[in-house]
Amino acid sequence: EFLIALSNFQHANGIAITGVLDRDTMLIMTQLRCGVPDLTINPNATTTTPEPSTLSENEKKLAKMQNPNQNDTDIVQTSVLLQRIILNSRRERRQRTKRSTLFQMYSTRSGWGLAFPGRTITWRLVGELLWPSSNNQFMTSNEVWFTVKLAFRMWSEILPRNFLEDTVSPVSEVDILLGFGTNRHNRCPVPFTTQGQFIQEYAHAWPLPQAEIHFNDRQPYTRSSSNYPISLLKVAIHEIGHTLGLPHSDDRMSIMNPYYKPIQGSKDTDELRTSDRNSIQNIYGSCELPFDVAFDWVRRERAEDGVYRWKYNSYFFRRQWYWLYENRHHRPRYGDPKLTAHHWLGIMQINDQHRKIDGIVHVRELNSPEGPTFFFKGDIFLEYDNDRSRAKIRDSAGNRYPRRIKDGFPGVPYPIDTVFYKADERIIYFFKNNLVYKFHWPSKRVVDVKTVSTTFPGWGGAAPLPSNIDSAYYSYTSQAYFFFKGAYFWKMAGNQERYLNRRIRIPNNSVGPRRRTSSTWRDICDVGETELVM
Numbered sequence: 001e002f003l004i005a006l007s008n009f010q011h012a013n014g015i016a017i018t019g020v021l022d023r024d025t026m027l028i029m030t031q032l033r034c035g036v037p038d039l040t041i042n043p044n045a046t047t048t049t050p051e052p053s054t055l056s057e058n059e060k061k062l063a064k065m066q067n068p069n070q071n072d073t074d075i076v077q078t079s080v081l082l083q084r085i086i087l088n089s090r091r092e093r094r095q096r097t098k099r100s101t102l103f104q105m106y107s108t109r110s111g112w113g114l115a116f117p118g119r120t121i122t123w124r125l126v127g128e129l130l131w132p133s134s135n136n137q138f139m140t141s142n143e144v145w146f147t148v149k150l151a152f153r154m155w156s157e158i159l160p161r162n163f164l165e166d167t168v169s170p171v172s173e174v175d176i177l178l179g180f181g182t183n184r185h186n187r188c189p190v191p192f193t194t195q196g197q198f199i200q201e202y203a204h205a206w207p208l209p210q211a212e213i214h215f216n217d218r219q220p221y222t223r224s225s226s227n228y229p230i231s232l233l234k235v236a237i238h239e240i241g242h243t244l245g246l247p248h249s250d251d252r253m254s255i256m257n258p259y260y261k262p263i264q265g266s267k268d269t270d271e272l273r274t275s276d277r278n279s280i281q282n283i284y285g286s287c288e289l290p291f292d293v294a295f296d297w298v299r300r301e302r303a304e305d306g307v308y309r310w311k312y313n314s315y316f317f318r319r320q321w322y323w324l325y326e327n328r329h330h331r332p333r334y335g336d337p338k339l340t341a342h343h344w345l346g347i348m349q350i351n352d353q354h355r356k357i358d359g360i361v362h363v364r365e366l367n368s369p370e371g372p373t374f375f376f377k378g379d380i381f382l383e384y385d386n387d388r389s390r391a392k393i394r395d396s397a398g399n400r401y402p403r404r405i406k407d408g409f410p411g412v413p414y415p416i417d418t419v420f421y422k423a424d425e426r427i428i429y430f431f432k433n434n435l436v437y438k439f440h441w442p443s444k445r446v447v448d449v450k451t452v453s454t455t456f457p458g459w460g461g462a463a464p465l466p467s468n469i470d471s472a473y474y475s476y477t478s479q480a481y482f483f484f485k486g487a488y489f490w491k492m493a494g495n496q497e498r499y500l501n502r503r504i505r506i507p508n509n510s511v512g513p514r515r516r517t518s519s520t521w522r523d524i525c526d527v528g529e530t531e532l533v534m
């Protein structure tokens with residue numbers, strides 16, 4: 001398939017069909033680019049009207065793309081252009097009654113633009129042409145649809161926005177329209193750029209208020225980035241970035257670089273990198289939703305050499321979703337969240353979109369990963385088998401799961417807010433409203449009930465831990481206990497704080513000032529209601 005795709009690419013570009021990656025082919029690939037001009041206009045930078053003759057082709061095209069009703073010779077001053085775009089968007093608002101009714105102006109260091117204000121952004125694939133065309137024999141229409149859906153999903157994984165395919169509303173009410181065309185296409189005022197037979201432009205996008213993406217149908221697209229010539233996924237992610245408000249980036253590693261970069265090496269991916277995440281979050285903000293459970297899952301894993309080793313990962317749960325958090329990369333695993341019920345076998349008994357998990361605790365021996373892991377929901381609990389990665393049917397005494405909390409943890413109220421375990425004290429801390437129940441694990445009884453604020457006072461002038469917290473866990477990476485409520489977290493003072501503040505007395509179990517969760521755990525973002533399975 002690769003050879004056919006490559007030959008097709010060579011044929012489409014009018015060069016010798018060799019079926020190998022020769023110099024001509026590489027040259028064309030390195031010049032293949034997005035049709036959106038690279039210029040970013042700073043409304044404060046230009047105060048005089050530039051002479052049309054001094055504008056480069058690039059600048060003329062940009063002006064045209066930002067105001068399609070304008071003639072080439074009638075280039076307006078940038079501040080006027082800005083006003084026209086706003087006026088244009090107001091006109092659009094009247095014409096497109098329900099379509100994201102308002103467009104938000106944003107201004108960042110890299111420029112200004114329009115952004116979608118609503119939490120949900122709708123999209124649709126539209127076509128004047130038959131799809132797939134003869135050029136695009138490598139993808140079925142279903143694969144095209146899936147690839148576009150995946151590209152939107154990848155943006156939603158890092159943004160406080162959801163993307164929803166809308167196939168029923170009138171076209172004028174859909175936020176982002178995507179289509180395929182050749183040369184002059186889709187009533188678009190800008191044809192795709194070619195140089196003779198050579199296709200220079202793989203696609204282009206119109207920013208808001210139009211928010212349209214046009215793929216060049218002469219380009220033989222393929223499904224994944226590991227295949228030459230052109231990955232539709234990579235192009236779709238890039239063009240969606242434009243409709244969301246991103247300009248081009250000079251950074252060769254950025255998805256917003258205008259030139260197509262074939263995937264290089266096994267470590268290379270299509271995923272959005274830190275720089276892309278930062279620039280889009282400058283416009284839309286970062287994900288700040290609370291979560292139900294934070295949990296470091298520790299277990300033994302048999303390595304290839306046959307030796308058992310400890311393994312731990314941080315997990316965050318919200319409603320029916322979970323994220324595996326890659327602490328060393330400061331972001332969730334690529335492709336997360338996943339459905340909890342699909343990947344934590346047996347947990348669907350207590351968890352779906354209407355039933356959040358209340359708490360998870362690993363009651364492990366000191367200096368050992370051994371010990372049971374419990375999931376709590378309402379008045380019941382389950383035990384998870386860490387070695388077999390599934391919920392247990394019965395406990396060691398033969399009691400059938402799920403069991404009642406009042407039977408397994410007598411004296412503990414339910415439903416709980418959250419729970420965590422301190423291995424050195426052998427105490428399970430159960431939280432309920434303003435109270436903490438200390439449950440002594442070896443004797444299986446509640447040994448103390450106190451308020452949250454007296455159990456977890458503040459140190460160094462910080463307020464004590466508040467009531468009704470969402471979640472608590474011990475992080476093996478940070479070697480510290482953390483508490484979460486809403487968009488904030490608190491860190492319990494540990495060896496690090498005691499060492500750095502040797503002159504003051506830091507009370508036991510005391511917490512520092514609250515901080516924004518998103519400042520430490522990035523991009524734990526909702527993605528809508530569906531899971532994508534290829």
Ligand SMILES: [Zn+2]
Binds near residue numbers: 239256258
């Ligand atoms: Zn572009």
Ligand SMILES: [Zn+2]
Binds near residue numbers: 185186188189190214
């Ligand atoms: Zn177009």
